[in-house]
Amino acid sequence: MALILNGKEVADTLKQKITQEVSEMVANGHRAPHLVAILVGNDGGSQTYVAAKEKACHEVGFSGSVIRYESTLTEEELLEKIAEINQNPEIDGLIVQLPLPKHINETKITQAILPEKDVDGFHDVNMGQLAKGNDGIVSATPLGITMILAHYGIETSGKHAVIIGRSNIVGRPISILLSNPGKTGNATVTVCHSRTENLSFYTKQADIIVAAIGKPGFVTGDMVKEGAVVIDVGTTRVDDASKKAGWRLCGDVDFESVEKVASAITPVPGGVGPMTITALLNNTLKARKAQL
Numbered sequence: 137m138a139l140i141l142n143g144k145e146v147a148d149t150l151k152q153k154i155t156q157e158v159s160e161m162v163a164n165g166h167r168a169p170h171l172v173a174i175l176v177g178n179d180g181g182s183q184t185y186v187a188a189k190e191k192a193c194h195e196v197g198f199s200g201s202v203i204r205y206e207s208t209l210t211e212e213e214l215l216e217k218i219a220e221i222n223q224n225p226e227i228d229g230l231i232v233q234l235p236l237p238k239h240i241n242e243t244k245i246t247q248a249i250l251p252e253k254d255v256d257g258f259h260d261v262n263m264g265q266l267a268k269g270n271d272g273i274v275s276a277t278p279l280g281i282t283m284i285l286a287h288y289g290i291e292t293s294g295k296h297a298v299i300i301g302r303s304n305i306v307g308r309p310i311s312i313l314l315s316n317p318g319k320t321g322n323a324t325v326t327v328c329h330s331r332t333e334n335l336s337f338y339t340k341q342a343d344i345i346v347a348a349i350g351k352p353g354f355v356t357g358d359m360v361k362e363g364a365v366v367i368d369v370g371t372t373r374v375d376d377a378s379k380k381a382g383w384r385l386c387g388d389v390d391f392e393s394v395e396k397v398a399s400a401i402t403p404v405p406g407g408v409g410p411m412t413i414t415a416l417l418n419n420t421l422k423a424r425k426a427q428l
């Protein structure tokens with residue numbers, strides 16, 4: 137039976153630390169960090185994520201606000217709003233919830249956010265800093281994964297990590313983080329993707345597997361080496377009539393078969409998800425502290 141890596145518990149512990157730091161900041165006469173989220177349109181998932189981020193801000197003593205727009209908002213209008221927030225010294229972090237309506241170019245929007253306020257870590261400058269191993273703002277989900285590994289004292293140095301997925305928001309940055317020097321780094325990393333032939337050949341050699349694919353139950357027990365650590369990033373909504381919402385969140389890992397061979401595993405929900413929000417808070421605090 138694998139150790140369950142409880143992201144919710146780790147997130148709560150880290151949030152307490154952030155709350156403490158914020159109260160000290162305020163006691164010293166400084167303004168609390170302020171995170172702004174922009175939400176365009178009525179996508180159900182996006183509304184849930186943004187509401188969770190706003191709630192988390194308030195829990196740790198940040199100012200958190202959401203700017204909501206109809207899906208008819210033009211790209212130019214959105215760029216104008218971003219430019220205004222970039223200039224606002226009272227705002228430390230800005231996230232634009234993705235996906236955006238088709239007529240808005242996501243890359244253009246991501247690049248318009250000032251790198252210092254880009255607490256999602258999607259800007260080329262922050263990605264570049266990460267690639268060079270410099271201090272910058274690291275994309276929230278990969279950062280959250282390293283926070284879980286650190287919390288449970290999981291050794292990464294010298295280990296073979298196999299990442300399934302090469303997206304710019306999860307697969308690619310976590311592969312860089314794990315291979316960079318430093319704590320929760322120094323791993324030997326293999327990046328797999330949809331063109332990888334004989335995927336199991338790689339996953340069966342892995343000491344650490346990070347699955348970021350978006351295909352429910354994709355990684356099964358027979359693909360995993362005895363004692364491996366398995367991090368499940370996937371969050372796909374699958375129909376489930378037994379649930380009030382009519383759906384449930386499903387990870388990329390077949391929990392039942394994998395937990396029998398793994399030494400540790402993140403559940404879905406309650407694994408990587410809560411850590412992503414905590415990492416976002418961490419990045420916003422970092423952005424605020426950079427101004428002091």
Ligand code: NAP
Nearest residue numbers: 277301302303306329330348349350369370371408409412
């Ligand atoms: P994405 O941009 O769609 O990337 C998926 C990756 O999986 C791609 O690199 C793709 O390869 C690879 N892939 C697809 N089919 C494959 C296959 N059969 N074998 C091997 N690789 C395959 O997705 P993403 O944004 O990284 O997100 C991945 C999952 O994580 C989604 O379920 C998403 O909802 C979830 N997620 C969760 C959080 C959280 O906070 N928990 C945050 C972000 C994302 P190619 O590049 O070759 O197409």
